[in-house]
Amino acid sequence: MTPQQPYYLPIDKEIDVFEKTFENKMPLLLKGPTGTGKSRFIEYMADKLNKKLITVACHEETSATDLIGRYIIKGTETVWIDGPLTKAVREGYIIYLDEIAEARPDVIVAIHPLTDHRRELYIDKLGESLKAHPDFMLVASFNPGYQRGFKELKPSTKQRFVAVSFNYPEAKLEQEILINETGIETGTAKKLVNIGNKIRNLTELGLSETVSTRLLVDAAKLIKSGLPKRLSVHVAVVEPLSDEPEIIQALRDLTDLLI
DSSP states (O other): OOTTSOOOOOOSSHHHHHHHHHHTTOOEEEEOOTTSSHHHHHHHHHHHTTOOEEEEEOOTTOOHHHHHEEEEEETTEEEEEEOHHHHHHHHTOEEEEETGGGSOHHHHHHHGGGSSTTOEEEEGGGTEEEEOOTTOEEEEEEOHHHHTTSSOOOHHHHTTSEEEEOOOOOHHHHHHHHHHHHOOOHHHHHHHHHHHHHHHTOGGGOOSSOOOHHHHHHHHHHHHTTOOHHHHHIIIIIHHHOOOHHHHHHHHHHHHHHO
16 A cells, blocks of 8 residues: 555455446446445545545535526626536546435436537537546545435436445454554453444444444544543544533443443
């Protein structure tokens, strides 16, 4: 691994799937909870394949215009500026639309022709259909558990993608991730992973999100830098999970017993 290469620990066959999906010029959908390594995986694969990557963090205001481009006034002229999607299509980049279900519906409409045999982008304002560069790849992600009952991808959209599910790694793999990411000692990594798994099983608390690997990495970094272990877990794991005083106290009591 080169010093610049992102660290990523394969959980299953996702690297093989990505490589063959790219080779066959197909779009890829990553499904799974926040903090399970989806974004890191894309960074790793772009580096591995030596391809440029554009990441767009989608939100409720993200529109097709934001992705495709717009005219702007420059001096006395009106100039067209490519958006990130158009740039990726033209130049053969990998584009990663993170949490695509959060975006406005016109985004889904805009990407449809890129997700089938046409592999083209229609730019309405230019009256132009742009054929995708051979190296262009569209990758999107969404969190099915979080979106359920709120914003969901239609089956007709999901079926345009090859899809891979991400979840929390098994304990030994998660410990290895913490150690490699932070240099923390094995015993502490094991305790942090145990905390993560205990909280993940506390379904009665009704947490909208549970402990991600990312939160455990954050706690490990704080511990490694000298912050007391219990305080590190409180601020990096417990506090981000809830704003309810009773739930925070219950989680603090639990985690204090485990580290």
